[in-house]
Amino acid sequence: MRRTVGALLRKELLVELRTLESVPAMSLFAVTTFVVFHFALQRSSVDGDLAAGILWVTLLFAAILGINRLFVADADQGGFDAFLLAPVERTALLVAKALALLAYLVVLELVAVPAFALLLLGPPLGQAMPDLLGVLALGDLGVAAIGTLVAALAVRTRARDLLGPLLALPLLVPIVIGGARATSPLLALGHAGDPPGRWLLTLGLYDLVFGLIAYALFDFLLED
Amino acid sequence: MAGVQVEGLSRHYGEREALDGVSLSLSEGQTLVVFGPNGAGKTTLLRVLATLLRPHAGEVRVLGSSLPGDAWEVRGRIGLLGHEPLLYRELTARENLRFHARLHDVAAGRVEELLARVRLEHRADEPLRSLSRGMVQRVAVARAVLHDPELLLLDEPWANLDPAAVELVDPLIGAESDPARPRTRVICSHDPSGGLAEADVVLGLRDGRQALLRGAGDVSPEQIAELYR
Numbered sequence: 462m463r464r465t466v467g468a469l470l471r472k473e474l475l476v477e478l479r480t481l482e483s484v485p486a487m488s489l490f491a492v493t494t495f496v497v498f499h500f501a502l503q504r505s506s507v508d509g510d511l512a513a514g515i516l517w518v519t520l521l522f523a524a525i526l527g528i529n530r531l532f533v534a535d536a537d538q539g540g541f542d543a544f545l546l547a548p549v550e551r552t553a554l555l556v557a558k559a560l561a562l563l564a565y566l567v568v569l570e571l572v573a574v575p576a577f578a579l580l581l582l583g584p585p586l587g588q589a590m591p592d593l594l595g596v597l598a599l600g601d602l603g604v605a606a607i608g609t610l611v612a613a614l615a616v617r618t619r620a621r622d623l624l625g626p627l628l629a630l631p632l633l634v635p636i637v638i639g640g641a642r643a644t645s646p647l648l649a650l651g652h653a654g655d656p657p658g659r660w661l662l663t664l665g666l667y668d669l670v671f672g673l674i675a676y677a678l679f680d681f682l683l684e685d
Numbered sequence: 686m687a688g689v690q691v692e693g694l695s696r697h698y699g700e701r702e703a704l705d706g707v708s709l710s711l712s713e714g715q716t717l718v719v720f721g722p723n724g725a726g727k728t729t730l731l732r733v734l735a736t737l738l739r740p741h742a743g744e745v746r747v748l749g750s751s752l753p754g755d756a757w758e759v760r761g762r763i764g765l766l767g768h769e770p771l772l773y774r775e776l777t778a779r780e781n782l783r784f785h786a787r788l789h790d791v792a793a794g795r796v797e798e799l800l801a802r803v804r805l806e807h808r809a810d811e812p813l814r815s816l817s818r819g820m821v822q823r824v825a826v827a828r829a830v831l832h833d834p835e836l837l838l839l840d841e842p843w844a845n846l847d848p849a850a851v852e853l854v855d856p857l858i859g860a861e862s863d864p865a866r867p868r869t870r871v872i873c874s875h876d877p878s879g880g881l882a883e884a885d886v887v888l889g890l891r892d893g894r895q896a897l898l899r900g901a902g903d904v905s906p907e908q909i910a911e912l913y914r
Contacts, residue, residue: 467787472776472780472784475775476773479812480775538772539767539770542735542737542765542769543771543785544788546737546760547785547788547789548757548761548790549788685738
């Protein structure tokens with residue numbers, strides 16, 4: 462299966478590199494949203510709960526853009542059929558797509574977090590960065606599992622642009638809540654402490670549960 | 686052994702019956718040519734045989750395996766050339782074929798061999814979107830036969846091809862590409878004389894129903910033309 466995942470992931474990243482359809486749109490959306498928050502809040506800087514909320518909500522909506530496009534090339538150009546005709550495990554497609562989405566989220570955060578620190582965040586990020594990266598990674602895993610599942614479900618419907626966000630948003634809200642709660646002390650003035658363990662645990666469990674649900678359901682989503 | 690055996694196959698899309706009670710039998714190594722007007726159910730039949738669509742009624746056996754239950758047994762032994770090339774427009778011909786080669790566990794050398802046989806080595810590193818439709822069809826043919834399938838399902842395989850290109854792809858999709866292992870083929874066609882020349886068995890479809898099923902020797906081009914009236 463590793464070989465198949467490798468082939469699918471390579472194809473996925475090549476197509477994104479050539480089309481630049483997902484990651485630039487996600488990054489641009491995030492930066493624009495921070496600019497809008499900057500003016501809408503009429504504050505030069507934010508910290509604590511508000512900063513964590515803005516960061517996670519922005520990342521969530523930017524992720525939706527990537528989720529919506531995750532299977533579009535496959536659905537429009539026959540990639541699904543070609544994959545289904547191959548003697549390979551269906552799960553390989555789930556893993557490859559989730560890894561691709563994870564890669565998109567990492568690139569998004571490489572752009573969005575410094576932009577957030579520059580445009581909105583009051584306290585310096587330096588000290589909080591290692592913990593913040595850990596919380597973001599936990600959130601990304603959940604977004605990748607749920608996003609891949611929802612994208613596979615939505616892409617075969619006529620209203621895929623509407624159905625994707627409608628299905629994804631309620632499922633992703635717990636990640637935003639957990640992520641924001643875990644991030645809040647990291648972005649507080651004077652760095653109020655480590656991320657609360659129970660929210661990290663919540664995020665980890667949520668990732669695990671949806672990883673298993675995606676694994677169990679994905680084959681059926683590809684069937685006629 | 687029967688290459689394809691279908692008994693009472695029905696398939697619908699919502700209220701519309703795309704296939705209704707189709708039955709046929711095709712021995713290994715034989716070629717079935719399916720004729721019928723647009724919307725007659727030809728593509729649906731191919732997609733059912735390719736394991737991409739489930740039959741809603743009836744029994745379907747492909748290369749000895751019952752569908753849809755044992756579909757996993759025959760995936761990888763079927764080559765499908767449909768209306769869509771099943772290739773990514775942003776990737777080059779070589780990248781597309783190498784991607785499919787990895788999925789089918791085929792050596793990279795086969796990709797180069799096929800690019801040479803469809804005479805596209807010189808354009809193999811250009812994105813597919815920059816190639817003409819005929820060239821894309823040649824890449825699609827190479828993709829369909831990349832893993833040397835036992836059953837070839839071809840939906841108007843000569844579409845978009847000029848006479849020179851037809852000469853290039855014919856040996857690849859022919860029944861006797863490998864004399865040691867004759868290929869079973871199902872071909873959808875609108876060309877009565879060309880289709881009959883390829884056929885061992887002829888199936889005529891009209892509105893999803895079987896209007897004709899005979900040996901190729903017992904069918905005239907006029908009878909096929911009648912299907913379209």
